[in-house]
Amino acid sequence: MRCLFCDRPIESYSLASLFLKTDELCPKCRRRLSLKRKKIPLGGFEVKTFFSYDGFFRDLLLQYKECHDEALKDVFLYGLKEYLELRYHGYHLLCIPSTGKKLEERGFDHLKEMFRLVQLKKICCLKMKEEITQEGKDLRERRKMETNYAYIGPDVDKILIADDVMTTGSTLKGAFSAVKCHAKMVKVISLAYKNITLHL
Ligand SMILES: [Zn+2]
Known part of the structure; x- marks a missing residue:
């Protein structure tokens, strides 16, 4: 077997891979x-993150999302x-939806695919009122996502x-405020956190 990212043969396995999936x-x-x-x-709630958006996470995510390398879908949540x-037993998992344009470009829903093996009930009940992609948008534009x-x-x-x-957290703020009246408890996670200086 070869590494899905660097293509080197995988000869040794970590301890975790003995009892988790390879x-x-x-x-x-x-x-x-x-x-x-x-x-x-993040203003009234908390976001739990697991990776910093540094060189490697970014390279891996770009390879997956923007180069449409769907095979990488399971590497992010490994372990x-x-x-x-365990932590979110009893929660319904709600992934932030992609825009129709992005879905069409990629041919797959990248976030749903990443979380597909997680044994939690899934709901897809979040809709964007207006299809906005956030790439290259300034802070004011991004803030539109909050509503x-x-x-x-x-x-x-x-x-x-x-x-x-x-x-900036605008997407998660928007999702949280749309969801908060429809559940007794709402928790928020983001796999990675991109540390940027906000000019508020
Ligand atoms: Zn590798």
């Missing part, structure tokens, strides 16, 4: 994707999936909102 990254790449748990307060299942989501599903007890990268 890792599709080689130990060298896996070490570069080290867990850095953080809790980031984290079990933690999420750009609507929840169109049934009320449930607990919802876990999940995204891949948090930058």
